[in-house]
Amino acid sequence: MPPPDPGAAKAAEAVAEQVFTALADPTRRAILATLAADGPATATDLSGRLPITRQAIAKHLALLTEAGLVTAEPGERRRVRYRLHSAPMQVAKQFLAALARDWDGPLAALQSHLDKAKDNDQQKEGDTQ
């Protein structure tokens, strides 16, 4: 098992931070959720689907593009379409995995299993004597 690479860990942290920052804002969450649910869309499409001005959407899309959470691609009639970019989400998921990992539960279960097994053994010994 190679030792953890501090550079990579730091890079992962930077990516995750951008994801969590993006998700902390309800408007950006709505934009990302819409792109995830309905696929790539232009700023105009999004302003039709969300109760937010096109201007505000454009501002958030610029931030999300900068953070690498959406990618801009050429669409029809010179309109830029935005697509959800999932790689940073995978990185953020790793951090959630660390937070969601529960060792306390299993270790408590191990402790009570061992104690119970010992009690049973002692009881069995008592029975045969």
Add this chain to the structure above:
Amino acid sequence: MPFPDRIERTVELAHPPTTVWSALTTSEGLSAWFGNEASVDLRPGGKAWMKWDHGHTADMRVERIEEPAVFGFTWHINGLPQEDPRRTYVEFTLEPTTTGTRLTVVESGFAQLTDDAHRKAYNDNTGGWGSELGELAAYLDAAA
């Protein structure tokens, strides 16, 4: 505060290391406290798995065996796609004490990033479409 790459817990158990070792490294032991079902091929590189009644399965690969002191395995990072190659390393260390065993579990590798994921997370966008779109817009403006 950086995100945790490793998680460490220590518990004092009132049982000798050999008893704890069996609970950690055998199918019978693991299925009694960790999974609902378990199977262990106890040799370096051996496959092991645990299944839970709610449907979750953990596939493990045995990495380190120093009976009855160190047991290490790797497993898939929960929540990442099944095809993702990244795994965390779990190592149990058993130290004899006057009252039984001090058991330490360390799980590390949560913050690892493959070169591939690193490239994807960073470079896809920064160079890619952003600048190309700028060039496209400039080209179209010039043509108009």
